[in-house]
Amino acid sequence: MDAVARLAESVREADTVVALTGAGTSTASGVPDFRSESGVWNRFDPEDFHYQRFRTDPAGFWADRVELHETMFGGDIEPNPAHDALAELAEDGHLHAILTQNTDGLHAATTPAELVELHGNAHRAVCDSCGRRTDAASVRKRVESGERPPRCEDCGGVIKPDVVLFGERLDERDLRRAREHARRADAFLAIGSSLSVEPAASLPRVAARSGAVLAIINLDETPVSPMADYDVRGDVTEVLPKLAERVEDA
Ligand SMILES: [Zn+2]
Incomplete structure (x- = not known):
């Protein structure tokens, strides 16, 4: 069984699934x-x-x-297959919150999951x-x-x-909500983020330390990749539809 199929099983078994999305989620939308x-x-x-x-x-x-x-x-700019796959997972109760570093509003347009727009x-x-x-x-x-x-x-x-401009603090409430979601997650998916800036860098670590299954889906390795249960290197617009399909099919 390949990594995406095993990850799909973990997502299906998790009560609470949280996704963190970064710039790589929106590049296929032209951002x-x-x-x-x-x-x-x-x-x-x-x-x-x-x-x-x-x-x-x-x-x-x-x-x-x-x-x-x-x-x-x-x-x-329009939502791409990665946004659509996350929306599909949320609609079917397999994704509960999206924490995003993106300011493009593309998740808000599609997903019923709770959304924290960190930036x-x-x-x-x-x-x-x-x-x-x-x-x-x-x-x-x-x-x-x-x-x-x-x-x-x-x-x-x-x-x-x-x-949030450079030199500005993140909204304290948003940050608290994001950390809370990370702590409560049974499965945490970090998607299209280099995980190199805060708070994106620490949220997956918080989730993993609190016992979540951690998956990183990104083209390149990230600083958090060594601690991930699933380190999936690939195009998010291909991996996420495949993941959603596997989660739904089982
Ligand atoms: Zn005013």
Whole structure:
């Protein structure tokens, strides 16, 4: 029996299954990753997207941010077979929560599983002063028509993309929820993530230490791979549909 078939058995036997997804889950949807050769940080300077820059030069930040958004999400991005497979697993009660590092909103569009967007959601914007949330598309339009920086209609504060910028802390509640899910998981699937940045690096370890079966599905080896029960190297858009099919078929 191959690894995917054995993993399918573990998923079926688990009461609580939790997935963590990273950039590799969305590259097949046309969303570029950050660190590879064709990645976003080869075309943009990460320094320009620091919270500190947002604070000191919000007009310049927003001009660059609109460009970054266009590069990342400008094409008509749609869920790919990896998202669909996770949605299918969730619909059939084999996946309970998705913790994602992605800000593209593609899980929200498809899955009924509980979703923790650890780095926020690029389709939303938030007032940095009062916390009022708005739709990011309309904010980007205002930026493009010259409103730099865009300001909150309620309090006049500067509006920020509702994503975690460099130099910004993750939302404490989201982090707590993610750790709780990792602790309670019987099976934990780390999908398309290099597991090199926090908290993605530690969540699979938390799950494994709490007794979960740990599976890593990624093109390349990760720092957590040596402790995984299943280390599946492959394209997530091929592995996940196969996994979902095996889980359903048995
Ligand atoms: Zn405000």
